[in-house]
Amino acid sequence: MAKIATRFTERLGLEVPILGFSHSVDVTAAITKAGGMGVYGIAHDAPDKIPGKIAAVREQIGGQPFAIDIMIPKGMPEAETLESVRANLPPDHVKYVDSLAEKYQVPAATKKTFFNSILRTPSYFEGQLQALLNSDVDVVAFGIGLTADAVNRLKAEGKVVGALIGNPRHFKAYQNIGLDFIVAQGSEAGGHTGTIGTMVLVPEIVQIVGDLPVLAAGGIGHGSQIAAALAMGAQGVWLGTTWLSTEEHARGDHAIGDKLRDKLFTAGSGDTGITHGSSGKPQRQIRSAWTEEWAAPTAPRPLPMPYQHTLVGDLLTSIDEHEVDPMLHTPAGQGVTWSKERQSVAQVIKTLSEQTLEGLERARKLAR
Ligand SMILES: Cc1cc2nc3c(=O)[nH]c(=O)nc-3n(C[C@H](O)[C@H](O)[C@H](O)COP(=O)(O)O)c2cc1C
Missing domain, CATH: 3.20.20.70 (Aldolase class I)
Structure with a gap:
């Protein structure tokens, strides 16, 4: 070479x-x-x-x-701490995340990952x-x-x-x-x-x-x-x-x-989008039901980092763990093409x- x-x-x-x-x-x-x-x-x-x-x-x-x-x-x-942040998450946000788990039939996470165990x-x-x-x-x-x-x-x-x-x-x-x-x-x-x-x-x-x-x-x-x-x-x-x-x-x-x-x-190259739904900061990901749901007019405004991440940590972990389509996604850029x-x-x-x-x-x- x-x-x-x-x-x-x-x-x-x-x-x-x-x-x-x-x-x-x-x-x-x-x-x-x-x-x-x-x-x-x-x-x-x-x-x-x-x-x-x-x-x-x-x-x-x-x-x-x-x-x-x-x-x-x-x-x-x-x-x-993770526990104090969890205890004080806004109830409407928690309700929205629960509704996504139900809508896409996401089983409970069994794994501990960065997303659901670290603040x-x-x-x-x-x-x-x-x-x-x-x-x-x-x-x-x-x-x-x-x-x-x-x-x-x-x-x-x-x-x-x-x-x-x-x-x-x-x-x-x-x-x-x-x-x-x-x-x-x-x-x-x-x-x-x-x-x-x-x-x-x-x-x-x-x-x-x-x-x-x-x-x-x-x-x-x-x-x-x-x-x-x-x-x-x-x-x-x-x-x-x-x-x-x-x-x-x-x-x-x-x-x-x-x-x-x-x-x-x-x-x-047109199949990625930016969402605040995973971490609270703008993140480019491959477009999925996850990006769409956080852009929906009914979605609450994502919380700032690190609170959004705690809010969605269990759900993100289980989407990955159980490969739940159409929610499955990863950060990815336009060069994915x-x-x-x-x-x-x-x-x-x-x-x-x-x-x-x-x-x-x-x-x-x-x-x-
Ligand atoms: C899956 C994934 C995870 C990433 N995580 C981080 C990270 O933890 N810290 C960071 O500085 N950049 C992170 N990035 C951004 C990369 O450092 C890099 O700047 C970016 O991927 C370059 O653009 P490209 O994806 O179009 O090649 C991540 C990118 C991807 C695709």
Whole structure:
């Protein structure tokens, strides 16, 4: 495979300018093994589980580089517990969620997951951060939110530290705290997302960040888009949706089952939508009865994070556990249109790299 090099990939020792976000240990490891960099998302992992997850990635990749993504959203309650939040949920909201369970005949959840057993609080985040400080992970990226203190502590441990942003306004808040890279994530992205498209956001961020490397994210699932991102000044790309339908994602804690995989394969670029119904913040998901029900005129206005998540935690867990159609869904971006068959991560990276080279060559031939 031909090498595609930028300043950022050279610094991290990558063969291709592709970073891949995943909640799956096996996907994370496979991305690094294929010459990119796997980024393991710890949002769903309690602090005591994190060392085991990092060790499981290391076991597969040895000393090669990988990253962790952590979310530290602002304004989470310190003094509350899951029980106190549950006890004070607005009755009309609870009634609505019960009515959805009844309408779609969702059996009770038997599993304990992040959604029904954890409350996002500052001490939860501090525990996660501590686990990263004590680890040998090479790179840390902040998803939603960060603090200068957290960045400083990670940098003092020698970590390369970056942050995802969806709006130039976010960079103004982050510019003096010593970040090593920025991920400019456009609205097309799966997961929590903003309103500015990748094609607009990436060159805008490249222009304002000076020497900081920028990675492009949001809707990218074809190598011609990677070539375009590099042409816009990005030093790499950061993909999430692409990995959901890979062979490696069919196993492990966050395994994607056959029903969900088939939804991903049949979805086109117009089949995702944004809902506040899962976490309380805007999240792009594959469109389903879940997104429709939270957009219905009869639906109550979703609660803010972390209360919405507590409200729907049991229902989300059981929809996943029992693969309840038509409610079954996952965060996914508009680039889901490129997911058409189950492949290994290595095959996906090979195809993306070839398409990138073709795209770069196609553009180069235009120059007179
Ligand atoms: C299933 C899924 C879960 C995600 N969870 C997180 C997360 O916990 N933290 C985070 O920073 N980004 C998360 N993201 C967003 C990714 O980091 C990435 O920015 C995004 O997927 C890029 O756009 P794409 O999905 O179009 O490739 C998630 C994305 C997906 C698809």
